[in-house]
Amino acid sequence: MLxxxxxxxxxxxxxxxxxxxxxxxxxxxxxxxxxxxxTMFLITSVSMLRERTSGTLERLFTLPIGKLDLIVGYATxxxxxxxxxxxxxxLVAYQLLGLDTAGSPALVVIIALSTxxxxxxxxxxxxxxxxxxxxxxxxxxxxxxxxxxxxxLFVPIDGMATWLGHxxxxxxxxxxxxxxxxxGSSSDPTAAMWQDLGIVLAFAVGALAAGAAxxxxxxx
Amino acid sequence: xxxxxxxxxxxxxxxxxxxxxxxxxxxxxxxVVEKGRVRILDGISFTIxxxxxxxxxxxxxxxxxxxxxxxxxxxxVRSGTVNVLGRTAGSAALRSSVGYVTQAPSVYGDLTVRENxxxxxxxxxxxxxxxxxxxxxxxxxxxxxxLVGRMSGGQRSRASLACALLAKPELLVLDEPTVGQxxxxxxxxxxxxxxxxxxxxTVLVSSHVMDEAARCDRLLLVRDGALLAEGTPAALCAAAxxxxxxxxxLRLIDAADQKAAA
Numbered sequence: 001m002l003x004x005x006x007x008x009x010x011x012x013x014x015x016x017x018x019x020x021x022x023x024x025x026x027x028x029x030x031x032x033x034x035x036x037x038x039t040m041f042l043i044t045s046v047s048m049l050r051e052r053t054s055g056t057l058e059r060l061f062t063l064p065i066g067k068l069d070l071i072v073g074y075a076t077x078x079x080x081x082x083x084x085x086x087x088x089x090x091l092v093a094y095q096l097l098g099l100d101t102a103g104s105p106a107l108v109v110i111i112a113l114s115t116x117x118x119x120x121x122x123x124x125x126x127x128x129x130x131x132x133x134x135x136x137x138x139x140x141x142x143x144x145x146x147x148x149x150x151x152x153l154f155v156p157i158d159g160m161a162t163w164l165g166h167x168x169x170x171x172x173x174x175x176x177x178x179x180x181x182x183x184g185s186s187s188d189p190t191a192a193m194w195q196d197l198g199i200v201l202a203f204a205v206g207a208l209a210a211g212a213a214x215x216x217x218x219x220x
Numbered sequence: 221x222x223x224x225x226x227x228x229x230x231x232x233x234x235x236x237x238x239x240x241x242x243x244x245x246x247x248x249x250x251x252v253v254e255k256g257r258v259r260i261l262d263g264i265s266f267t268i269x270x271x272x273x274x275x276x277x278x279x280x281x282x283x284x285x286x287x288x289x290x291x292x293x294x295x296x297v298r299s300g301t302v303n304v305l306g307r308t309a310g311s312a313a314l315r316s317s318v319g320y321v322t323q324a325p326s327v328y329g330d331l332t333v334r335e336n337x338x339x340x341x342x343x344x345x346x347x348x349x350x351x352x353x354x355x356x357x358x359x360x361x362x363x364x365x366x367l368v369g370r371m372s373g374g375q376r377s378r379a380s381l382a383c384a385l386l387a388k389p390e391l392l393v394l395d396e397p398t399v400g401q402x403x404x405x406x407x408x409x410x411x412x413x414x415x416x417x418x419x420x421x422t423v424l425v426s427s428h429v430m431d432e433a434a435r436c437d438r439l440l441l442v443r444d445g446a447l448l449a450e451g452t453p454a455a456l457c458a459a460a461x462x463x464x465x466x467x468x469x470l471r472l473i474d475a476a477d478q479k480a481a482a
Binding site for chain 1: 289292293294295296310312315316318319320322324325326327328329340343344345383387
């Protein structure tokens with residue numbers, strides 16, 4: 001499901017814009033960054049929460065295992081799934097749906113991967129503030145939806161109220177989308193694109209560090 | 221009339237006296253633990269001799285689990301010292317020599333018994349052979365390929381126990397390991413704890429089944445975060461002037477209440 005759903009949704013979106021050629025190049029491209037973020041956020045927050053509530057996290061902490069082992073292990077495992085997911089979605093978008101970008105598809109996959117890692121990091125962090133899976137899922141509208149609305153998928157950021165534009169500028173997903181737009185419009189990677197990608201990864205590292213801080217061997 | 225299983229007359233303190241020669245496995249001194257404003261452990265002190273089975277008894281909410289968490293080093297302590305196998309509780313060096321089985325089975329429900337055992341064996345740097353042996357030790361060999369989440373409560377807690385046994389720890393801390401197990405299996409588990417203790421492992425078991433108290437070398441009776449009584453089962457029976465463990469427990473509690481009221 002993890003692998004097939006994004007591709008199917010992309011196909012759905014492609015059909016939605018059937019009579020507006022050109023639009024899919026923008027929206028399809030943007031979704032390539034959004035899906036990994038969304039799915040990885042959900043999967044990580046729920047599975048990390050299960051570690052916390054089932055007692056397995058506490059057990060792991062009584063064993064010779066480092067916090068970093070745990071976080072890097074989770075991030076690697078889920079990023080592996082994310083690479084596959086982004087790869088399949090990219091393949092479907094480029095080969096079957098005729099997605100067209102000026103820049104290299106490899107860059108698109110790299111950016112998609114960065115949003116996947118961002119999703120893992122945010123999910124890990126949010127799992128600390130939830131007690132049940134039910135609460136964890138509720139972080140989706142809090143953390144993910146605003147980013148989705150403001151990232152430039154629905155309306156260009158230039159067209160938003162000025163203050164909202166500033167809000168959008170500090171959200172990591174906005175930078176991922178802007179990096180993708182850069183790949184879409186210029187054949188060589190631009191400096192702005194690398195900067196955007198750097199910002200996304202910096203957010204991911206920050207969230208991972210904050211998430212690591214919520215993992216305590218000794219609980220009160 | 222045949223002797224009831226929880227009668228003190230069957231017991232002797234010999235095993236314990238013998239194990240008393242080694243340095244204590246656990247040494248707890250004036251430990252205070254607070255959760256929010258509630259004081260869970262109220263300046264508790266005791267030692268656990270190495271190579272013995274120590275039973276931790278007390279009513280629910282008395283702080284048994286918190287005490288065990290303190291010993292394995294996952295509980296933040298407000299004051300006092302906790303010394304385990306010669307080191308401060310929770311030291312990195314202790315992590316491969318202390319095994320902990322939580323009350324709720326802490327295994328992955330969406331993995332099979334074997335996958336769980338192999339996973340924890342990998343974390344501990346042990347091999348598959350150890351994992352298989354631990355599964356056999358808890359009588360789950362025939363169920364090894366079933367998903368833990370689909371098993372009964374008793375089977376699940378045995379799977380959890382297997383994941384701790386495979387570490388061959390020096391100190392094994394078990395939080396109510398026999399809850400939900402049938403009498404036959406309980407007897408098997410206890411003979412296994414005994415075998416482990418004979419081989420030099422220190423076992424700390426919490427329980428509220430009184431006939432299990434008789435199987436311990438030594439008992440710690442805890443109430444309201446403080447130590448109410450400690451000693452061999454025989455000694456506690458003598459102190460409470462009764463032959464029945466159910467009574468020992470109640471009489472000691474009553475005696476403490478009268479003391480407090482006086």
